[in-house]
Amino acid sequence: MSRRVSTPGDLDWRVSRACEGGQCIKVARNGEFVLIGNADKPADPGIAFTVDEWRRFLIGAKLGDFDGIA
Numbered sequence: 001m002s003r004r005v006s007t008p009g010d011l012d013w014r015v016s017r018a019c020e021g022g023q024c025i026k027v028a029r030n031g032e033f034v035l036i037g038n039a040d041k042p043a044d045p046g047i048a049f050t051v052d053e054w055r056r057f058l059i060g061a062k063l064g065d066f067d068g069i070a
């Protein structure tokens with residue numbers, strides 16, 4: 001279950017190496033949560049997922065569960 005959160009400025013945000021043109025998602029770890037935000041809008045609130053939710057998402061992505069969405 002996702003939650004909207006204010007994102008602290010001191011997080012170690014990561015952006016995909018495939019990111020081009022600035023239209024990218026940024027991801028950071030904050031304690032027991034993984035935060036996702038828009039790399040173009042650093043002041044906007046992010047969405048938080050538990051580490052377990054994030055791990056399950058990554059497994060699904062690697063298995064191709066979300067292929068065809070974009």
